[in-house]
Amino acid sequence: MATWSNLNFQNSASPLMEQIIFFHDHTLIILIMITILVWYMMLSLFFNKYINRFLLEGQMIELIWTILPDIIKIFIALPSLRLLYLNDELNNLLITIKSIGHQWYWSIEYSDFKNIEFDSYMIQEFNLNNSFRILDVDNRIIIPMNNNIRMLITATDVIHSWTVPSIGVKVDANPGRLNQISFFINRPGIYFGQCSEICGANHSFMPIMIESISMKNFINWINNYS
Numbered sequence: 001m002a003t004w005s006n007l008n009f010q011n012s013a014s015p016l017m018e019q020i021i022f023f024h025d026h027t028l029i030i031l032i033m034i035t036i037l038v039w040y041m042m043l044s045l046f047f048n049k050y051i052n053r054f055l056l057e058g059q060m061i062e063l064i065w066t067i068l069p070d071i072i073k074i075f076i077a078l079p080s081l082r083l084l085y086l087n088d089e090l091n092n093l094l095i096t097i098k099s100i101g102h103q104w105y106w107s108i109e110y111s112d113f114k115n116i117e118f119d120s121y122m123i124q125e126f127n128l129n130n131s132f133r134i135l136d137v138d139n140r141i142i143i144p145m146n147n148n149i150r151m152l153i154t155a156t157d158v159i160h161s162w163t164v165p166s167i168g169v170k171v172d173a174n175p176g177r178l179n180q181i182s183f184f185i186n187r188p189g190i191y192f193g194q195c196s197e198i199c200g201a202n203h204s205f206m207p208i209m210i211e212s213i214s215m216k217n218f219i220n221w222i223n224n225y226s
């Protein structure tokens, strides 16, 4: 979970988020190398005695500083595209859960089973009981860990965005349109997210909360759901 001192990504809870963090680090290394090189060149221009005021062109150096950045960009573009298409993959889906954005809460439907449906409202500050402010909800999304889950995401009024950073998911919830995403949470735990599209006055108060549990407990939960 992110706290006030966390300036980086949250720890990943899914293989895809792991890949996203690897890609972020990879790109950052390249950016740092470019920044250092550019600063080195700028500073050495300032403190250099050998200046030729009549230099108009240098075709070889121009060729190098045109082609070299293009080659560097390929090393960023290829992993980026790979990740983009990996994100859209849907394999071995176990269940489908639908999440509908409303002003200002999410409603959840498990249509694979005996029509499990509920609304997921934030817990108000005065009702908090040792839980997390602006992140806790009354009804969590329960999922079995180590399985591919499909989310279908839409909205009823305005655009919302269904986001859970630790599993690397962010999907717009558009009215009249059904978006899908799949994720795989590889450990038990509770994962938080918040609506990520400004959707009105209480946009900040419609968090998303996923509880990842074992398959045995999940089946128990389904069976005992009333």
Ligand SMILES: *[C@@H]1O[C@H](CO)[C@@H](O)[C@H](O)[C@H]1NC(C)=O
Residues within 6 Å of the ligand: 201, 202, 205
């Ligand atoms: C936003 O939520 C608060 C607290 O639940 C509520 O008092 C307020 O009326 C809501 N605002 C709107 C515009 O509905």
Ligand SMILES: [Cu+2]
Residues within 6 Å of the ligand: 159, 160, 161, 195, 196, 197, 198, 199, 200, 203, 204
């Ligand atoms: Cu919102």
